Amino acid sequence: xxxxxxGNVNGHHRHPSDASWGSAGxxxxxxxxxxxxxxxxxxxxxxPMYKDKPYNYASSRRKPWYQKWxxxxxxxxxxxxxxxxxxxxxxxxxGTARVKETSKSTWSWMNKPGAAKVDWDDRREKVKEAFxxxxxxxxxxxxGYDQYAPLSKRGSQMTxxxxxxxxxxxxxxxxxxxxxxxxxxAREWMSTTLNYDQDQEVNTFETTIRMLGGLLSAxxxxxxxxxxxxxxxxxxxxxxxxxxxxxxxxxxxRILGAFESDSGVPYASVNLKTLKGVPSHADNGASSTAExxxxxxxxxxxxxxxxxxxxxxxxxxxxxxxxxxxxxDGLLPxxxxxxxxxxxxxxxxxxxxxxxxxxxxxKQYLQTSNEEPIYLDLWNQALAGVRKHLITYSxxxxxxxxxxxxxxxxxxxxxxxxxxxxxxxxxxxxxxxGGKTVAEAKKAGxxxxxxxxxLDLAIxxxxxxxxxxxxxxxxxxxEITFFEVDSPPKSEADGPFRSAELVPGASAEWKDDFVIKxxxxxxxxxxxxxxxxxxxxxxxxxxMYRNWGWEMFNSFVNYTRVEGDAGFTSLSTVLEVPPGTxxxxxxxxxxxxxxxxxxxxxxxxxxxLDTIVLNTEAHIFPRFKLIRGLxxxxxxxxxxxxGKVARERKPHExxxxxxxxxxxxxxxxxxxAETKDAEGKGKExxxxxxxx
Numbered sequence: 132x133x134x135x136x137x138g139n140v141n142g143h144h145r146h147p148s149d150a151s152w153g154s155a156g157x158x159x160x161x162x163x164x165x166x167x168x169x170x171x172x173x174x175x176x177x178x179p180m181y182k183d184k185p186y187n188y189a190s191s192r193r194k195p196w197y198q199k200w201x202x203x204x205x206x207x208x209x210x211x212x213x214x215x216x217x218x219x220x221x222x223x224x225x226g227t228a229r230v231k232e233t234s235k236s237t238w239s240w241m242n243k244p245g246a247a248k249v250d251w252d253d254r255r256e257k258v259k260e261a262f263x264x265x266x267x268x269x270x271x272x273x274x275g276y277d278q279y280a281p282l283s284k285r286g287s288q289m290t291x292x293x294x295x296x297x298x299x300x301x302x303x304x305x306x307x308x309x310x311x312x313x314x315x316x317a318r319e320w321m322s323t324t325l326n327y328d329q330d331q332e333v334n335t336f337e338t339t340i341r342m343l344g345g346l347l348s349a350x351x352x353x354x355x356x357x358x359x360x361x362x363x364x365x366x367x368x369x370x371x372x373x374x375x376x377x378x379x380x381x382x383x384x385r386i387l388g389a390f391e392s393d394s395g396v397p398y399a400s401v402n403l404k405t406l407k408g409v410p411s412h413a414d415n416g417a418s419s420t421a422e423x424x425x426x427x428x429x430x431x432x433x434x435x436x437x438x439x440x441x442x443x444x445x446x447x448x449x450x451x452x453x454x455x456x457x458x459x460d461g462l463l464p465x466x467x468x469x470x471x472x473x474x475x476x477x478x479x480x481x482x483x484x485x486x487x488x489x490x491x492x493x494k495q496y497l498q499t500s501n502e503e504p505i506y507l508d509l510w511n512q513a514l515a516g517v518r519k520h521l522i523t524y525s526x527x528x529x530x531x532x533x534x535x536x537x538x539x540x541x542x543x544x545x546x547x548x549x550x551x552x553x554x555x556x557x558x559x560x561x562x563x564x565g566g567k568t569v570a571e572a573k574k575a576g577x578x579x580x581x582x583x584x585x586l587d588l589a590i591x592x593x594x595x596x597x598x599x600x601x602x603x604x605x606x607x608x609x610e611i612t613f614f615e616v617d618s619p620p621k622s623e624a625d626g627p628f629r630s631a632e633l634v635p636g637a638s639a640e641w642k643d644d645f646v647i648k649x650x651x652x653x654x655x656x657x658x659x660x661x662x663x664x665x666x667x668x669x670x671x672x673x674x675m676y677r678n679w680g681w682e683m684f685n686s687f688v689n690y691t692r693v694e695g696d697a698g699f700t701s702l703s704t705v706l707e708v709p710p711g712t713x714x715x716x717x718x719x720x721x722x723x724x725x726x727x728x729x730x731x732x733x734x735x736x737x738x739x740l741d742t743i744v745l746n747t748e749a750h751i752f753p754r755f756k757l758i759r760g761l762x763x764x765x766x767x768x769x770x771x772x773x774g775k776v777a778r779e780r781k782p783h784e785x786x787x788x789x790x791x792x793x794x795x796x797x798x799x800x801x802x803x804a805e806t807k808d809a810e811g812k813g814k815e816x817x818x819x820x821x822x823x
Contacts, residue, residue, distance in 0.1 A: 249674075249677075249678075251677065251732045251733075252732075254681055254684075254732045255729055255732035255733055257684070258684065258725055258728040258729045258732060259308050259310075259729065261684075261687075261688060261699070261725060261728075262304060262308060262310075262721060262725045262729070263310065263313075264692075264696070264698055264699070265698040265699050265716060265720060265721055265725070266301065266305075266310075266313055266698075266721065267696065267698075268281055268284075268693070268696055268697040268698030268716075269281075269286075269297060269698060269716065270313070270316070271696065271697075272284040272285060272286065272697060273285060273286025273297075274286075274320075275293055275295075275298070275320060275324060276288055276293060276297070277289040277290070277293055277294050277295075277296035277297065278296070278297075278715070279297060279698075279715070279716045280714045280715055280716075281693045281697035281698045281699065281700050281714065281715075281716050282693060282697070282700055282712060282714040283714055284697055289333075290329050290331040290333065290403075291329055291330070291331060292324075292326055292329050293324075293325075294327075294333070294338070294342060295320070295321065295325045295342065296341065296342070296718050297718045297721065298317050298320060298321070298325075299321070299325075299341070299342050299345040299346060299349075300341045300342070300345045300718040300719070300721065300722040300748065301317075301345075301718070301721040301722055302314070302317060302345050302346070302348070302349040302375075303345065303348040303349055303352055303722075303726075303750055303751055304721055304722060304725065304726045304729075305317065305360060306349065306352045306353065306356075306359045306360045307352070307359060307726070307729065307730075307737075307738070307751075308360075308729060309359060309360050310360060311360040311361065311362065314360045314362065315362055315364075318362065318364065318365070318371065318374065321374065321378065322371060322374055325378065327378075327381055327382050327385055327403050328403065328404060329403050329404055330402065330403070330404040330405070331402065331403055331404070332400045332401070332402050332403075332409050333400060333401060333403060334399065334400055334422075335386060335389040335397050335398065335399060335400055335401050335408075335418075335422065335426070336399075336419065336421070336422030336423075336425060336426065338382070338386060338401075339386055339425075339426045339429050339430075340425065340426075340429065340746055340747050340748040340750070341718060341719075341722065341748050342382055343379055343382050343383055343386065343429045343430075343433070344428075344429050344746045344748050344750035345722065345748070345750055346375045346376070346378050346379035346382065347375070347376075347379050347429060347432055347433060347436075347750065347752065348746075348750035348751045348752065349375040350375035350376045350379065350436070351432075351751060351752060351753055352751060353365050353375065355753065376436065376437075379433060380433070380437065383429075383430065383433055383442060384406075385401065385403045385406055386401055386426075387406070387441070387442075387445060388401045388402070388405075388406035388407055388408050389401035389408040389409075390408070390445045390446075390448075390449075391407075391408055392408060392469035392470060393469075393470050393471065394452055394468075394469060394470060394471050394472030395445070395448045395449060395452055395472065396418060396423050396449055396452055396453075396467055396468070396469045396472050397418060397422075397423050397426065397449065397469060398410050398411075398418060398469045399411035399412075399417075399418045399419065399422065399469075408469070410469060410470075414466055414475065415468075415475065416468070416469070416470075417466035417467060417468050417469075417475040418466070418467055418468070418469050419465065419466065419467075419484040420453070420463050420464065420465050420466060420467050420474070420484060420485060420488055421465070421483075421484050421485050421486050421487045421488045422484070423449055423453070423467055423469075424449060424450065424453055424487070424488040424491060425487035425488065425490070425491050425747055426446050426449070427446040427447070427449075427450065427491055427495055428491060428494060428495065428498055428744065428746045428752060429746060430442040430443065430445065430446040431443055431446065431447075431495070431498065431499070431761075432498070432752045432753075432755075434759075434761060435755050435758065435759065435761060438759050440759075440760065440761065443761055443764075444764060447763070447764050447765065448764070448765075450495075450765070451764075451765040452472040453467065453472070453488075454509065454767055454768075455472075455768060455776065456472070456473065456474060456776075457768065457770070457774070457775045457776030458474070458774075458775070459516070459540055459773050459774055459775055460512065460513075460515065460516030460519060460520060460540070460773060460774045461509060461512035461513035461514075461515070461516045461774055462479050462513065462516040462517070462520060462521075462536075462540065463479065463485065463488060464476050464477050464478055464479055465478050465479070465480060465483075465484035465485045466478070466484070477536075477538055477539030477540075477542075478535075478536070478537045478538070478539075479520075479521075479535065479536040479537075479539065479540065480535035480536070480537070480549075480552075481517070481521070481533050481535075481551075481552050481555055482535065482547075482548065482549030482551045482552050483549055483551055486549075486551050486552065486554060486555075486747075487554075487747040489510070489513055489514075489517075489555070489558070490554055490555075490558050490747055491747070492506050492509045492510040492513060493506065493507070493510040493558060493561065493562040494558075494561075494744050494745075494746075496510065497561075497565060497566065497744050497754060498744045498752065498754055498755070499754070499755065499756070499757055500754050500755065500756050500757075501565070502756065502757045503757070503763045505763055505765075505766070505767060508767065509767075510562060512774055514559065514562070514585070516774070517533060518588070518623050519622075519623070520536060520540050521533050521534050521535070521536065521544075522534075522588075522622065522623045523544060523546060523616055523620040523621055523622060524616070524617075524620070524621045524626070524628050525546075525614045525615060525616060525630075525644035525645075526614075526615040526616050526617050526644055527615070527631075527640065527641070527643060527644055528630055528631035528640070528641040528643075528644050529628035529629060529630045529631065530591075530594065530595045530598060530614065530630045530631075530641075530644055531588065531591035531592050531594075531595055531628070531630065532546055532548060532595060532614050532616070533548060533552050533555060533592065534546045534547065534548070534616075534620070535547055544620055546613060546614040546615075546616040546620065547611060547612070547613050547614070548595070548599075548611070548612050548614070549610065549611050550596075550599065550608050550609070550610055550611070550612075550657050550659055550660070551657070551659055552596075552659070553592075553596035553599075553608075553659035553660040553662075553663055554659045554662055554663065554747075555592060555663075556588075556589040556590075556592035556593040556596065556663045556666075556667065557589070557593075557662055557663030557664075557665065557666030557667060558663075558666070559585050559586075559588060559589040559592070560585075560586055560589040560663075560666050560667055560670045560671070561666050561670070561740070562585065563582045563585040563586050563589070563670075564577070564582070564670050565577070565741060566670075566739070566740035566741035566742075566743075567670075567740075567741050568669070568670055568671075568672060568735075569586065569670060569671055569672070570672070586670075586671075589663075589667065590667070590671075591630055592663075593663050593664070593667055593676070594630055594633070595630070596608070596659075596660045596663060597633065597660065597664075597679055598633055598641070598645060599612050599645065599660070600660065600683055600686070601633050601635075602642045602645045602647070603647070603652075603705040603706055604705070604706055604707055604708050604710075605654075605686055605689075605690045605702070605705045605706075605707075605708060605710050606682065606683070606685075606686035606689075606690075607654045607683075607686050607687065607690060607691075607702065607705045607710075608654060608657075608660060608705065609647045609651050609652045609653065609654065609705055609706075610651050610652070610653050610654065610655065610657075611647075611648070611651035612645055612646070612647055612651070613645075613646040613647070613648065614644055614645065614646060615643065615644045615646060647706065649704070649706070652703075652704045652705055652706045653701070653702060653703050653704060653705070653713065654691075654701060654702040654705045654710075655701045655717055656687070656691065656699070656701050656716070656717050656719070656720040656724055657717075657719070657724065658719055658723035658724040658726075658727050658749065660683070661680055661683060661684075661724060661727040661728055661731065662723065662727045662749070664676045664677070664679055664680045664683075664727075664731055665680075665727045665730050665731045666740075668680075668731060669735060669740050670740070676731075677731055677732065680728060680731045680732070681732075684728050687699070687724075690702065690705075690708070690709070690710050691712075693712075698716055699716060699720065700712050700713065700714060700715060700716055701713050701715050701716070701717060701720075719748065719749075722748055722749055722750070723748060723749040726749050727749060738751065741754075742754060
């Protein structure tokens with residue numbers, strides 16, 4: 132195995148397949164706040180951001196003359212507007228804050244000094260205020276639309292009639308925050324408007340984790356916790372009692388068409404009306420590995436609710452096909468063909484297109500209350516593979532990195548981490564305790580050297596992810612971070628290594644190990660690091676993780692809050708203040724990021740970790756036992772020492788082995804007899820010698 136740095140580390144080369152998910156018309160330059168608003172009148176906006184795919188900037192090719200004029204005009208007008216905004220042309224300046232608020236603003240707490248004793252309930256309420264601001268802005272300016280542009284205050288649809296992309300994704304957040312009137316409005320829209328019978332291709336994975344997951348989570352919370360945002364129309368016996376489950380079942384039946392491939396691996400997309408699976412329009416038609424293997428929590432829970440085993444068998448079959456490939460050390464290439472279930476290429480990473488495969492291994496084990504040990508086995512093998520092949524360390528300060536192997540395990544390592552990878556530390560900690568606290572796991576006799584080593588790894592990786600935030604001017608992480616590493620890079624076998632402290636200061640030496648390229652400096656309001664902080668706090672009980680989360684939340688409020696009442700937006704750069712903005716609020720800002728902040732600042736007995744499992748969109752499902760005839764429908768093939776599928780022997784090979792063994796036994800017997808005979812003759816000679 133080669134453990135050397137990739138030759139293209141100094142020049143960022145994104146996989147060409149990623150380009151198809153980028154903006155078709157997004158300018159390559161970084162916009163200021165006002166510039167972004169002005170461009171909104173000239174440019175088309177990008178397609179919705181997919182959770183599992185990094186945003187890719189458009190290439191900076193030569194622009195036509197009218198675009199150059201437009202840019203120059205926008206810059207001049209932006210400067211004029213900025214000078215006017217800060218009060219240069221007015222008799223008095225009313226304030227220099229980027230977001231102007233009245234003295235009665237609910238955001239006046241931002242300027243108050245911190246209290247000596249932390250009031251976590253109060254901080255949780257601040258998160259709730261941020262959610263309400265975001266939701267109310269969407270409700271006012273883009274209600275019912277799938278996408279929301281808070282700067283230009285408008286919405287757009289992804290399908291002819293809309294998918295409820297933002298509304299459905301945020302249902303369970305409304306519930307846990309007890310926002311009853313807003314939830315009532317959402318239910319009313321769903322019951323009168325939401326209809327999935329549309330002639331439209333949709334992404335199989337995104338539709339499952341966001342829409343199906345959101346509906347199932349809403350069903351679980353409304354039936355198990357009736358005091359959460361209580362509504363009479365979902366009470367038992369009410370006409371709308373089964374609204375969430377009915378919508379979920381209808382949608383799931385449409386998504387099942389994606390699984391009708393020759394192998395059983397789902398196609399990348401599915402037409403909601405024709406129920407036909409559609410191969411990817413890029414990547415030679417291959418599906419993303421993470422997308423094909425991150426549908427299981429949702430469909431298994433639906434199978435448990437309805438008793439329909441087809442939901443279960445379809446997604447479980449995918450896991451068998453994937454595992455039967457027998458990839459080395461449990462690490463999978465990021466593309467898989469639906470037509471034959473084989474992998475495309477050798478690119479291995481835990482970022483986009485790879486991430487949630489690993490997440491769903493341990494979560495499937497936990498979802499069925501530890502009754503499917505096959506998934507624990509798969510998780511342990513994969514984590515050992517990550518340690519062996521992907522873990523490395525930054526050059527000076529020894530930050531732990533989960534790197535990539537773009538050309539396979541025997542090729543060079545690339546010291547790059549998508550922000551998406553920051554789900555992994557929290558997942559490792561979750562796997563180590565099963566959702567218990569460390570103290571509870573130790574008391575139950577479920578703690579040993581392996582669990583401690585896994586937790587230590589999670590702690591170091593969390594620190595690396597937090598460093599991505601601390602190293603920028605805004606205190607917010609970029610989409611992608613590269614790292615300075617040794618040549619050849621250090622591996623875990625060279626350790627252990629202790630990382631440097633994240634001391635403050637613009638010129639702090641530890642920051643030299645973090646390399647952020649301008650094309651990767653955007654922030655999409657992603658949840659992965661706060662997700663990990665939530666798990667780490669719940670499992671270790673260390674308030675440090677809550678404090679980091681509060682600091683992160685303040686950075687989001689400071690730099691992504693939109694002027695007026697429109698909510699929050701994603702950013703085009705985190706490297707400068709004020710940052711450039713990109714006029715888009717992702718649905719996972721409501722479904723995941725703010726939800727994890729809220730849970731981080733909530734008491735530990737609020738949705739205890741050892742009773743639930745959260746899907747990759749932070750939708751909340753219960754753990755359950757294998758009932759109604761549901762069971763693991765497959766077994767792993769025998770493996771060799773590298774984790775590859777052991778080659779099955781042919782019948783004639785077995786017969787030859789028997790004959791060889793028999794012949795060997797006869798030879799050994801003959802040899803033993805000859806040895807014994809020789810020993811006997813030797814003794815006789817000795818005797819004769821003694822007599823003479």
